[in-house]
Amino acid sequence: MLTPPDTVTDDAVLEAVRKYWLDDAETATHLPVGFGAHHWKVVGGRQLFVTLDGLAPRHTDESLEGAYAGAAALAKAGMSAVWPPLPATTGTFTVRLGEQALSVTAWLDGITPTEVQAAEPGHLREVIAALDVLHGSTPPPGIPVWTPPVGADFSDRTARAVSEPWTAGPLGEEARTAIAARLDDIGRWTTRYLQLTEQAQRQRHTWVATHGEPHNDNQVVAGGRLVFVDWESLALAPRERDLVDLVGSVDADQAMIELFRLDWRLSEIAEYTTWFTRAHTGDVDDVTALGGLHEELQAGD
Secondary structure (H helix, E strand, O other): OOOOOOOOOHHHHHHHHHHHOOOOOOEEEEEOOOOOOEEEEEEOOOEEEEEEEOOOOOOOHHHHHHHHHHHHHHHHOOOOOEOOEOOOOOOOOOEEEOOEEEEEEEOOOOEOOOHHHHOOHHHHHHHHHHHHHHHHOOOOOOOOEOOOOOOOOHHHHHHHHOOOOOOOOOOHHHHHHHHHOOHHHHHHHHHHHHHHHHHHHHOHHHOEEEOOOOOHHHEEEEOOEEEEOOHHHOEEEOHHHHOHHHEOOEOOOHHHHHHHHHHHHHHHHHHHHHHHHOOOOOOHHHHHHHHHHHHHHHOOO
């Protein structure tokens, strides 16, 4: 996230890292990077990259631990494109901090490609090759299994949510109005999504380990090596979960591509509905979230 969390201080992060990962840690500095989780740089005898993930509704303690443990297992098995989490002194890869969970990786000096750079043929070949290795691997035991983030009642619940003003923050009404204008489309998208979900479930025997969000923002090129970061989204799923941004460059089941385009769109609408019905101040994260909502609502045009 671009702004520090209200409920967790730098000192609390530093104390937890000292206790569970690096006892000589000296400083923890919040980094205004990414969106969806908070990150810190911790400096001591070595440098660490620390992530604070929220749990519900995306994760439970067990599923988040399973995702990070699975990433570590993939790296241990020799998958060079995995930048893995480091185990805590507890033997786990996540540690609770309040209502959220901390995880840690070694600091990685490298370059995150822009969308333009990520589309260059040479880089694209590396991404496809790395994903081929991931999808061809034996899925680590205990990784999460992809499940639909919204159900058959999603459009009805959304309609009820937008039937009353959203007055908990300055951007609520703009968000509500934007969603309300697309209720018919949300209903149509949801119906199609559920049809495709049933199709995916019938092909469960073909599911593989997927990163979930292998786009350019989760890629780092370091020392000539491509790695994927942010493995909290690791899950057993149709391979097309990782291929939405690679259409035209890989062979894929187009129905499953459609499924995961809708999966992202509907889950984002659900998340932002929750976001803007709750208290917010209109800070840079809120503005970014509102932009993301508009983008997803317009994606079906």
